[in-house]
Amino acid sequence: MSKVLFIDYDGTLHDTDAKYAARLDGILGLSGGQIMKAYLAVHREIVHQRYPEKHDDFFFHQRLICEHLQKPYNESEARRTARRLKEAQEECWTNPSFFPDSLYFLDKAKQKHILCLATGDHALEKATALEQAAGRSYFDYAFDHNHLGLKGSSAYFENALMSTNSRPEDAVAIGDSLEHDIAAAKGAGMGTVWVNRKGLTPMVNSVMPDYEARDLLGVLDYLEGY
Numbered sequence: 001m002s003k004v005l006f007i008d009y010d011g012t013l014h015d016t017d018a019k020y021a022a023r024l025d026g027i028l029g030l031s032g033g034q035i036m037k038a039y040l041a042v043h044r045e046i047v048h049q050r051y052p053e054k055h056d057d058f059f060f061h062q063r064l065i066c067e068h069l070q071k072p073y074n075e076s077e078a079r080r081t082a083r084r085l086k087e088a089q090e091e092c093w094t095n096p097s098f099f100p101d102s103l104y105f106l107d108k109a110k111q112k113h114i115l116c117l118a119t120g121d122h123a124l125e126k127a128t129a130l131e132q133a134a135g136r137s138y139f140d141y142a143f144d145h146n147h148l149g150l151k152g153s154s155a156y157f158e159n160a161l162m163s164t165n166s167r168p169e170d171a172v173a174i175g176d177s178l179e180h181d182i183a184a185a186k187g188a189g190m191g192t193v194w195v196n197r198k199g200l201t202p203m204v205n206s207v208m209p210d211y212e213a214r215d216l217l218g219v220l221d222y223l224e225g226y
Helices: 016-024 032-052 058-069 075-096 100-109 122-135 156-161 178-187 216-223
Strands: 004-007 113-116 139-145 171-175 191-195 211-213
Touching: 016 032, 032 058, 032 178, 058 075, 075 122, 100 113, 100 122, 100 171, 100 216, 113 122, 113 156, 122 139, 139 156, 156 171, 156 178, 171 178, 178 191, 191 216, 211 216
Parallel strands: 004 113, 004 171, 113 139, 171 191, 191 211
Antiparallel strands: none
């Protein structure tokens, strides 16, 4: 049976963490991985939850990152960090690093299902980068916060269902974040697949997916059941 698949980009199709870590290496005297971990904690746990209007404010993020890491805030360092963050963000579609299974997964899934890119920002640029890499078109829809509101809430996926004229029981969200992909999509009544590339152990109170896959090949195995 054909399904409407809402597929995340960052961390699911694209190795975004590696892009950011490479650009942020040395900031505040720390490794890019340490800065990236702090950035994600600030972005997802503080900005998204309490200051959604600051979603794209790099300097606001930098102040929170310094507080999180117990480092002094410095204006020139903040400007350097903001510049590197912006460069890393743009490289996610100008010089992308797709996971080895991404294009194969999209090719196979496209044969049977309706594909929608469901990302936080710059959906068109990300969709174009994938299609340029493959030499073919994949997505019937490409959504981000400009279309559906901030990702991470059930309203995002409820709006996605309305925008595609889909029923929750006919839709599956595929992503790497238990909070922003899985919990949010479950709140909208959709099926969910967690792509757990890092082998993370969920927290006790985490909303669990309908299916957990180690990579996108595992997602294909799950979809074969339809």
